[in-house]
Amino acid sequence: MSEWPLYEVFVRSKRGLNHVHVGSLHAPDDKLALMHARDVYTRRNEGVSIWVVRADAITASSPDEKDPLFAPSGDKVYRHPTFYDIPEHVPHM
Template sequence: MSGADRAGGCGGWPLFEVFVRGKRGLNHVHVGSLHAADAEMALHAARNLYTRRNEGVSIWVVRAQDVTASSPDEKDPFFAPSGDKVYRHPTFYPVPDDVPNI
């Protein structure tokens, strides 16, 4: 059950997306959503819901309405412009024979 399900609507409180950075990871990972009156309340609720076993070292909460994302349906046209930049790929550069990995 997600934090949003537990909130039960919460009288029109905004929805927040929760990201946690684990002890071993370098990146914040989306772990769920919850409703809260404000960002500070969302941060405390996220800590209680998503880091009960001390698995996090950092939490981000972001209002869901403030998240802008690309659509998987637009994957090809959205990411296609980077495909024609051959200098971004290691095949463009000569690799010395004594270099085992890039």
């Protein structure tokens, strides 16, 4: 079924967390992509919410643009909030 479009799958593993990219799959339409994602990526109780999006709807950065996009932030350590102590009871940081 190589004509089926490719979808990227994002799963939220529990409430309060972000959706995380878990993989991709093929499906004939959006609704079936969601069903496939449920079957392929949440069989072991991994999720509470799923997003699927057609891979061709994603605009991605190219490795060639790596330097202009990312290098300028490399020497700006003051943008990182690393000078604070994070209290122990703050999760997921």
